[in-house]
Amino acid sequence: MSDQQSSTMTQDEHALFAEEVFERARRGDAAMLERLLLAGLPADLSNHKGDTLLMLASYHGHQEAVRVLLKQGADPLIAxxxxxxxxxxxxxxxxxxxxxxxxxxxxPVDAAAADGRTALMLAAMFNRSEILDFLLAQGADPNRQDFRGVTALVAARTMGASEAAARLEALAG
Structure with missing residues (x-):
């Protein structure tokens, strides 16, 4: 085997390495993520589902890993x-x-991907009252519409989220 061949990873090794990196994000291994990022790992690396390291760390509730990723330039607006x-x-x-x-x-409090759905709309859909109140206090627009014209109130009603719907109806008032 030549030096060049021995110093390069095989495709299978690359896949295993990538899988391990995404698992570290899911588990919130902030220290390892920071070491990898400082060594040149792209902060916006994404898997076969389009999930970035930031998406996985945030979805699984790992604040310190999210802080590391954001500090190293991860884009929180990649869907x-x-x-x-x-x-x-x-x-x-x-x-x-x-x-x-x-x-x-x-x-941004009203950040949305291509479908136009905001965090406020999701909070309303799933009756997340504390989040709904917080986002509204941060300036989230309850009248904003997704690409189908659905507002947070319509989303709450559609999903049967009665508490969220009542809060939003009171705002519309």
Whole structure:
């Protein structure tokens, strides 16, 4: 085997390495992620589903890993193949501390992927009242529409999220 061949990874080794990196993000291994990023790993690396390291870390509630990724330049506005942004994933999961962290790092409160769905809409759909109130207090627009013309109120009604619908109806007032 030549020196060049021995110093390069096989395709299978690359796949295993990538799989391990994504697993580190899912588990929130902030120290390892930081070492890899400082060694040249792209901060916006994404898997076969379009999930970035940031999406995986935020979706699984790992604040320190999210801080590391953001500090190393990860873009919080990259959507996965399902059209979800990290802030939307956090709203879906009901993770208010993660939403706070993302907003503190400059994510717009009404950030949306191509489908136009915001964190407020997801909070409304799943009756996440505390998140709904927080996002509204941060200036989220309750009248914003997704690409189908659906507002947070319509989303809440459609999903039977009665508490969220009542809060939004009171705003419309």
């Amino acid at each position: 996965n193949d399902n059209g979800q942004l990290p802030i939307a994933g956090a709203a879906f999961k009901g993770d208010l501390p993660m939403i706070r962290l993302l907003l503190e790092h400059g994510v």
